Amino acid sequence: MAPPTTRRRRPARPAQERAAPARAVRGAGPARGCARVTSRVRPPLLLTALACALLACARGGTREPPPLPRLTAELAARLLPPRVPAAEREGWSRDVLAALDAHELPPDAPHLCGVFAIIEQESGFQANPVVPELPRIVREGLEAKAKKLGPLGRPALERMLAGKAPGQSLTFAQRLERVRTERDLDLVFRELLEYHRHAHPFTFGAANVLNALFGSQSFEDMNPITTAGSMQVSVRWAQELAEQRHQSTDTVRDELYTRHGGVFYGTARLWGYEAAYAEPxxxxxxxxxxxxxxxxxxxxxxxxxxxxxxxxxxxxxxxxxxxxxxxxxxxxxxxxxxxxxxxxxxxxxxxxxxxxxxxxxxxxxxxxxxxxxxxxxxxxxxxGEPAPYAQLPDVSLKSPKLKQERSTAWFARSVDTRYAACQERYRALGNVHTASR
Structure with missing residues (x-):
């Protein structure tokens, strides 16, 4: 599993557009009408049969199987990477199929494989992925930002973390030392912000620390968890999509940490806008x-x-x-x-x-x-030639969760490799289906 990647926050306007598949999707399915070519066809049809075999049915010198029946959860589960536990395979497949249906997208191999590839890249099929060394990453990040405030920064940070949420026996600092997942961290920070907002008005120092740590006067924006779930969807983007669908935004963060919710919002993020890309x-x-x-x-x-x-x-x-x-x-x-x-x-x-x-x-x-x-x-x-429609953007990815600098091009190629492997499993499944008939 690759560590969750980081991405810059972007405007979420495309979420307003009706979900629709890409105009052209590589690997959209095997060619039709070529499975019964034989040497006994009449001479006038021979060239047609050969052309069909060579141009439509050939992929690396082998003939494509006919398309599978509608992909059920049971069939879709067989497209998942082998590392996904058997007990979880149909659950993931059902949730992805449900998300495609909710966004009016076809439940075909390209759309399924696209979602599966993103999940595999971002979380390794974990609804609430564990982040290695998360307590250290969080603490170092807080201390680095507090240090920018000068001599008062560190003491103010310690005072802020010394509080306890109602019903909790541990301080916020102690709880931060025990976080393992982004959801753990998310919950601690939500309670921290709520604690200071309602129970304990800010001191000047604490207010300055919060503003320096999170760069915003908004309590929602102060939460350091900006992407969440198995597909690492932007929380703000998901909240805007919920508003556009006339749904409550109060529970979006919690929904993103469920298998169903993370897949629902991630599928919309991936496939929910039209673009004339020649390949995914x-x-x-x-x-x-x-x-x-x-x-x-x-x-x-x-x-x-x-x-x-x-x-x-x-x-x-x-x-x-x-x-x-x-x-x-x-x-x-x-x-x-x-x-x-x-x-x-x-x-x-x-x-x-x-x-x-x-x-x-x-x-x-x-x-x-x-x-x-x-x-x-x-x-x-x-x-003297048409202008290309697309190219990979030049964006560097920097995050404490990444052990080395990465780029959007690296991310896209890594996902594309996983997508191609899923498509290959689909073709193999078609061959098995053909042989069993």
Missing amino acids: LYRFADYNAGPYSSRNAALQAQLNTLLGLQLLEDGDLLAYDVDGRPSREDSRTLLAFVAFARRFAPSTLSEGRVRRDLEREKTRELEETETWRTLKAVYARIQ
Whole structure:
């Protein structure tokens, strides 16, 4: 199991869009209509049969089996990695199938394998994954931030952690020493914040420590657990999705730590928006870096080519603060788009139009804007080839939970490897099904 990855907080607007499968998904299923080709067909049909065998049924020189019947929980369980315990396999499969149904997604191998691959990468099929050395990671993080407050920081931190929640015999500091999972840590911090908010008004020092530790006046934002569950879904994103579905947000954190809840929100995060990706590798990158990051990174690369710039191709066209909220500051990419418009389309693409168009950067609607169309047309004319739709974004992943620096590209390729293994199990299952008929 790989350790849970970290990702930057991103705007959650794509969660408003109706869940829909990708337009093109690699490995969408075996070819149809080729299983009965024999040497006794009439000569006029021979070329057709051979073409079918070579072009549609061949994969590495072997013929694809016909598609399986509808994937039930029992069949889907056989697509899981071998390491998943037998007693848990159908449970995971049922919850993933239920999530696909809830989001109106087809229960086929590509969608199942995509979700399975993310779960395997993020948690190794644990609804509430254990984080190695979590107490040390948390303590070092708190002390490092408190140190920035100067001489008063450490004493104020100790006073803050010396309290006890109602009904608890241990102090918050003692409980932090015993946490093993993100849910354990989440619960301690929720009680810590509630304790200081209601039972014990802040002293000046404690208030400063909390603001320094969590960078926000909001109690919800002070909780250091920002992603949770088997698919490491952004808590804020899940809460916004719950609001859009007219559901209570009060229990979202707790739901994410259940198998069903983590899969429900993670499936929406992975498949709940339309993108014309030619292969799911880019959607896996989006899962880590934010919706449409792969598509937008390609736009940044095209600006670099046309203008001779060195923009970071991270998939963010606008600037955002640490909490994922749009910043008032103009991003380098936005300024590059303005420069592009002045140079290549001064009479048809105003700065105001560019700014309005880029506000849609986290939605499919960006592809319907004049800015999008102009960039693609100019690139194709000058380069003599169509502009690529997507590329892996350049995003570094840094987290105390990661023993070495990783990137979104590493994450996407790792998930894609797991996805391919699941698809291979699907093809093998089809061969067994064919042989048994």
